[in-house]
Amino acid sequence: MKILVTGGLGFIGSALLRTLIDSTDCEILNIDSCTYASMPESLEGRENNLKYQFKNIDINDFKAVSRTIEEFKPNKIFHLAAESHVDRSIKNPHEFINTNIVGTFNILQSLKMFKNELPKDFILIHISTDEVFGTLDFDDAPFNESSPYEPNSPYSASKASSDLLVRAWNETYNIKTVITNCSNNYGPWQNPEKLIPKIISSALNNEIIPIYGDGQNIRDWLHVDDHIAALLLASESKKSFERFTIGANQECSNIDLTKIICSYLDKKIPKERSYFDQVEFVNDRLGHDLRYAIDSSYISKEMGFDPRFSLEKGIEETIDWYLQNLDWLKNKTL
Numbered sequence: 001m002k003i004l005v006t007g008g009l010g011f012i013g014s015a016l017l018r019t020l021i022d023s024t025d026c027e028i029l030n031i032d033s034c035t036y037a038s039m040p041e042s043l044e045g046r047e048n049n050l051k052y053q054f055k056n057i058d059i060n061d062f063k064a065v066s067r068t069i070e071e072f073k074p075n076k077i078f079h080l081a082a083e084s085h086v087d088r089s090i091k092n093p094h095e096f097i098n099t100n101i102v103g104t105f106n107i108l109q110s111l112k113m114f115k116n117e118l119p120k121d122f123i124l125i126h127i128s129t130d131e132v133f134g135t136l137d138f139d140d141a142p143f144n145e146s147s148p149y150e151p152n153s154p155y156s157a158s159k160a161s162s163d164l165l166v167r168a169w170n171e172t173y174n175i176k177t178v179i180t181n182c183s184n185n186y187g188p189w190q191n192p193e194k195l196i197p198k199i200i201s202s203a204l205n206n207e208i209i210p211i212y213g214d215g216q217n218i219r220d221w222l223h224v225d226d227h228i229a230a231l232l233l234a235s236e237s238k239k240s241f242e243r244f245t246i247g248a249n250q251e252c253s254n255i256d257l258t259k260i261i262c263s264y265l266d267k268k269i270p271k272e273r274s275y276f277d278q279v280e281f282v283n284d285r286l287g288h289d290l291r292y293a294i295d296s297s298y299i300s301k302e303m304g305f306d307p308r309f310s311l312e313k314g315i316e317e318t319i320d321w322y323l324q325n326l327d328w329l330k331n332k333t334l
Contacts, residue, residue: 001026002119004074006059006107007081009038011190012127015224016078016231021046029072031065032081033058041328042189059103066110075119076235079107079126082159085193086131089155090286100158101165108169115175123176125235126166130181130220130245131156135289142220142293143181145243152287170241178234183247183294186314187224188321192333195219195254196315199261200322201333203275209262213284215255218291222248223309223318230296233303247294248307255279260312264319 003020007013008030020028021043032038034056046052057064059081069077081103083089083096104126111124133143134150149164151157163179170177186194192201202209230246252260262275299305309317322329 002072002074003028004072004077005030006079008032009034009040010080012185012224012227013080014039014042014189015228017043018046019228021049021052026051028052030054031057031068037191039189059106060098062106062109065106066113069110070114070117073118075121077124078231079104079124084155086153086155087285089153093154096154096158101161104162104165108165111175112169112173115173123178123235125178125180125231126163127231128159128163128179128181129156130183130292130294131289132160132163132181136291136293138291142295144245144295145298152289174240176240178237178242178244180231180234180244180246182227183220183222183292185222185224185227187318192329196261196318197322197329199258200319201329203262203265203278207278208280209258209278210282211254211258211279212282212288214281215258216253217288218251218253220247220293221250221252221311222246222307223314226307226309230299230305233305234299236303244299245294245296246299247296248309249296250311251293252311260315261319264316268323
């Protein structure tokens with residue numbers, strides 16, 4: 001089997017590649033444009049594996065994308081290449097429109113062009129976000145596969161647009177497709193611009209730990225390895241079109257999450273005052289969604305998804321990983 005991964009040097013993409021290389025006999029091609037968020041080091045030597053090959057390709061380059069798909073003829077494409085940091089989308093939405101919308105269009109058009117040359121079991125797994133559904137109030141039921149789209153940031157709007165393109169190409173051109181919408185990921189190798197490694201890095205560097213607003217915004221946290229397990233299950237769907245919402249049913253406010261991290265650091269690397277004393281509340285982010293929560297019952301029922309990381313266990317293992325990779329964390333923070 002041939003598997004094409006877009007954005008395989010990013011946080012989630014590299015976790016997928018590590019699993020594919022270690023646990024399958026598939027022939028794997030990774031295309032990535034090597035942006036600031038790319039981490040070739042996260043493959044930890046697997047780039048020399050004979051099953052793996054890499055091409056430095058920007059998905060905004062239609063000719064390069066179409067040529068790659070035509071030549072490689074994958075059985076599966078895991079489409080992860082995306083601009084994903086909400087703060088950056090607020091400051092510079094242009095890059096998000098190009099990569100997340102136009103880049104996805106380029107992949108879909110390439111699949112349309114070469115549909116008859118692809119394996120009969122071909123499937124596109126388009127990885128998206130729960131942010132396309134907008135925000136929940138504290139008492140609202142979690143998002144599920146039927147939730148309406150109400151994106152509130154340039155990032156989530158660009159991902160919602162890409163989801164709709166994928167759905168349209170499935171309906172119009174009969175390209176077999178799965179769309180997944182996941183909750184907030186965390187784990188080893190995550191860029192320190194994201195919340196959990198940002199808290200860890202700021203705490204260890206004796207800097208302020210910035211928390212937006214009053215810290216009561218809630219997220220549903222999903223360990224990246226659990227996410228990868230769900231994606232691999234989703235890729236086995238037999239339907240022409242399928243949608244899965246993926247989460248771990250582990251909601252936590254930003255301020256409570258910060259307390260968990262600081263409490264663990266207090267035990268691991270104690271100092272005179274708690275790391276939590278470094279917390280400083282800062283002006284809230286524009287369009288900051290109040291709460292995300294995911295109902296994963298459908299993928300659990302249909303595909304057997306069963307996340308294995310509790311939030312406390314996952315956070316502790318994640319902190320331990322960053323403590324063992326302080327040089328990498330420091331270099332990424334600079």
